[in-house]
Amino acid sequence: MRTRSQSRTENPQPQRTHDGPIIVARDLVKIYGSGETEVRALDGISLDIMPAQFTAILGPSGSGKSTLLHALAGLDTVTSGSILLGGKELVGMKDKELTQLRASQVGFIFQAFNLVPTLTAADNIKLPMRLAKKTVDERWFEQITGLLGLTERLHHKPNQLSGGQQQRVAVARTLVSRPDIIVADEPTGNLDSKTGAEVMDILRAAVDELGQTVLMVTHDLHAAARADRALILKDGRISNDIEHASEETLQGLI
Numbered sequence: 399m400r401t402r403s404q405s406r407t408e409n410p411q412p413q414r415t416h417d418g419p420i421i422v423a424r425d426l427v428k429i430y431g432s433g434e435t436e437v438r439a440l441d442g443i444s445l446d447i448m449p450a451q452f453t454a455i456l457g458p459s460g461s462g463k464s465t466l467l468h469a470l471a472g473l474d475t476v477t478s479g480s481i482l483l484g485g486k487e488l489v490g491m492k493d494k495e496l497t498q499l500r501a502s503q504v505g506f507i508f509q510a511f512n513l514v515p516t517l518t519a520a521d522n523i524k525l526p527m528r529l530a531k532k533t534v535d536e537r538w539f540e541q542i543t544g545l546l547g548l549t550e551r552l553h554h555k556p557n558q559l560s561g562g563q564q565q566r567v568a569v570a571r572t573l574v575s576r577p578d579i580i581v582a583d584e585p586t587g588n589l590d591s592k593t594g595a596e597v598m599d600i601l602r603a604a605v606d607e608l609g610q611t612v613l614m615v616t617h618d619l620h621a622a623a624r625a626d627r628a629l630i631l632k633d634g635r636i637s638n639d640i641e642h643a644s645e646e647t648l649q650g651l652i
């Protein structure tokens with residue numbers, strides 16, 4: 399891995415479209431169903447996400463983590479409230495505009511790597527940019543694949559790569575388009591502890607060395623302790639908002 403100062407001075411990334419917080423969310427309410435079956439999945443959540451910060455969203459099952467992550471990333475609507483992503487209001491935005499905003503500003507990392515088996519690692523990484531008819535910045539491509547230790551693996555197909563290497567390809571594919579924010583839903587959920595730790599190393603490096611902003615839902619307290627900030631949800635509300643918490647501290651709060 400490169401040192402922080404090398405990467406930062408070479409190529410300060412990502413190229414953001416907006417100053418100030420990446421996300422400003424106010425009074426988010428999400429209600430599913432109605433009457434007796436009504437569930438308030440989000441019950442008045444307000445938060446700001448600052449650039450180059452790594453935030454973990456934690457909480458018991460059903461506390462609203464996925465609902466919050468999906469709302470903030472523009473994947474799902476809310477019942478009321480306001481979400482500014484890169485200064486633009488998502489609530490009430492037309493589908494087409496929302497899809498465009500998501501494509502240009504949000505990078506997704508899910509449990510499944512979703513790599514195309516017939517393509518090499520390099521082609522998998524470049525595929526979304528090519529589909530969007532965008533030019534891949536080769537210097538940036540080299541920087542991120544170097545940082546992720548993929549330089550020697552770029553001509554391999556997914557079945558010739560370990561689980562951790564496949565996840566790194568998936569992360570590189572997300573980073574290559576320079577999203578304002580990376581959203582990760584249980585990125586270590588399917589992985590053994592060693593590979594899970596590797597994925598956390600990668601996300602940490604994306605924040606520390608590339609200035610990327612990361613928002614991650616997780617049940618994994620060990621992973622969450624490596625974030626800069628933990629938001630703990632209970633019954634659709636933020637019960638704790640804590641910086642640099644240890645695994646033990648987080649354990650006591652959930």
Ligand SMILES: Nc1ncnc2c1ncn2[C@@H]1O[C@H](COP(=O)(O)OP(=O)(O)OP(=O)(O)O)[C@@H](O)[C@H]1O
Binds near residue numbers: 437438457461462464
């Ligand atoms: N499509 C839906 N229709 C009805 N209720 C829903 C729907 N999606 C989520 N819910 C409810 O909203 C609440 C919050 O769900 P959410 O999936 O956000 O929780 P979570 O914290 O991510 O849970 P988990 O850790 O189990 O993934 C839960 O009570 C859930 O049952």
